[in-house]
Amino acid sequence: MTITPGRTRTASRRPRRRVPTGPRHSVPPTFTTPRPAYAMTPPPEEPRPPAEEPQPARSHRAPARRSYLRAAFVRCALYLGPLSVAAAAAGPLTDVPWPVPLATLLLGWAAAQALTSAGVSVARRAGPAAAARLAGGGFAAVAGLWCSLVWIAPDALVGPHRGLALVIGLGGLGTLATITAALVTRTEAAVVVWSLPCWLLAGSALAEPLIGRTAEVGLLLPAAIVVALVRAYQPVVVPGAPGRRPRLTPAELRRSGGYLVIGASQAVVLGQVWQAGPSGSTAPFWLPLLLAVPILEALIGWHTGQVEAGLDTTENGADYRKHVRSVTLITIVGLLPPFAVGIALALAAYQLPAAKTSATVLGLAGGTLLGGVFAVTYLLAARSRTAVAALLAAAPPLVTVALPLLPLPSSGPLPDAVAVLAATHLAGLLVVALTAQSAPTADDSRRT
Incomplete structure (x- = not known):
């Protein structure tokens, strides 16, 4: 579950205009164009519009219901990206000690929560590109920390194959960075579509006992992670108007x-x-x-x-x-x-x-x-x-x-x-x- 609310009426793309209203159940007042100061002749009198019956307040509960259900469905589909990567990498995960996936989850999930909260605030003031840069910079720092930990950790924690532990950690951090960028830039649906290769690889890995050994899954999984990652950080990858990231x-x-x-x-x-x-x-x-x-x-x-x-x-x-x-x-x-x-x-x-x-x-x-x-x-x-x-x-x-x-x-x-x-x-x-x-x-x- 994430921390970004769906688009509500207060966060609509169209600005809300407040119209001054009188007491309830009263005839709405008539507004006339103000007379310029330099006008010497009186303006012609405009006919008064007929009084209209007060309209009942419109209910917004049906659109809201559709909005939160649609947002929940899209986010749950977005969460299937990291789960599909974990399912596709079930074989390599058994070759490393348990501290490797647990430390990856600890670093990645904590960073995802903090950067999503900060990125949503930055996106409201400076746009999605600044929010994506913030999320990308944060996860780049976490990836550097992971590389340092793998370099100095003993073999009992990372196993004899340090390269495999490094790749597994970077892949997990990449998937969490993908969903973070999708949330702060509000491109969840597009990232879900680009995460379909990860779903297919997870299905192939789960069907391995039935269809035999599928060695291509381990080779294609890093490419599928990178494809979804690049799409999530498109505002940063594709050059646009330079902007200054506001301070929190x-x-x-x-x-x-x-x-x-x-x-x-x-x-x-x-x-x-x-x-x-x-x-x-x-x-x-x-x-x-x-x-x-x-x-x-x-x-x-x-x-x-x-x-x-x-x-x-x-x-x-x-x-x-x-x-x-x-x-x-x-x-x-x-x-x-x-x-x-x-x-x-x-x-x-x-x-x-x-x-x-x-x-x-x-x-x-x-x-x-x-x-x-x-x-x-x-x-x-x-x-x-x-x-x-x-x-x-x-x-x-x-x-x-x-x-x-x-x-x-x-x-x-x-x-x-x-x-x-x-x-x-x-x-x-x-x-x-x-x-x-x-x-x-x-x-x-x-x-x-």
Whole structure:
């Protein structure tokens, strides 16, 4: 899930014009052309137009519904790019130690979150080319850091084949840089089309047991990554009008720093649950996340769209706060199924006799709760509670690391991780409910 909202009415391409209106249910006033100061003869009297009946306010909920569903669909298709690259590179990933993909995810996901937040702000003021340059420069620095880490890391962390670890890391960073540039330049649909070769290579790799060895996948995958990367950074690759990148304000820097913490924390807790689970059962762990992302992406888009629509559909601050509380209540109801399913799977895991089956079901519960925690975190960040969202995202990895140091009974790394995720999910639901109670007063200057 990402942090860029879909195009709403306040972010429309056409500027909104405010027309002064009189009291409701009154005859609209007649406007006449002002008389120039140098006119010596009186202007002819213009006939008054007939009074029109007041038209009812138009509802914007249908276009908004189509907008957030379309945006959620396009973003989910965009996220299939990194997943397809990981599926196509499943063979080489087994030839390197686990710290290589985990460190790539940590660096790339944290950079993607921070640079997306900063890039959206830059794109609003200086255009997509400046935002793409910011994202490209940030990922270039991260790629240089990765090369340095591979150069100085011991063989136990990167394996005997340092060149393979270097290529895998750069490929992962390239795919995350692609989706970051697509989000900040608002070219998600075009980048999805140019990512189709990665999808085809992933399908060939998954069908390898049926059709035999496909050695061409490993050779064509870097080219497919580069093709999508070049299309995402087209505003930088294709020369255009030179522009100066604006500086980020302190508030934007704090917001980007909060998203940096969110991305790093999510990558760490993902690696913790992955390593704590039983070997050979990675599919159940990833399955809840894959199923939850489209649903939760659409739910967050609906929430933010309805909160924004309340600025136009409500008449005063009290009505707006009531509207936000109603929307938040519906959102909490939508966020409860991951929590309920995760708790049910965790309880069922302790009733199973086989240890391996119990660990598999417990890993499935961890993945379900993890998807709910991600949704709550992004929802709070979308409501401008970036500091609270960062604190909530950092709580699971910090508490999981601190649990062995406390004089408390422990059932193992995986049960501890599932318990921490359940507590974090519940705390996140409570925080989301509290945001509805502290909803700000609607600004009258943004009303139409």
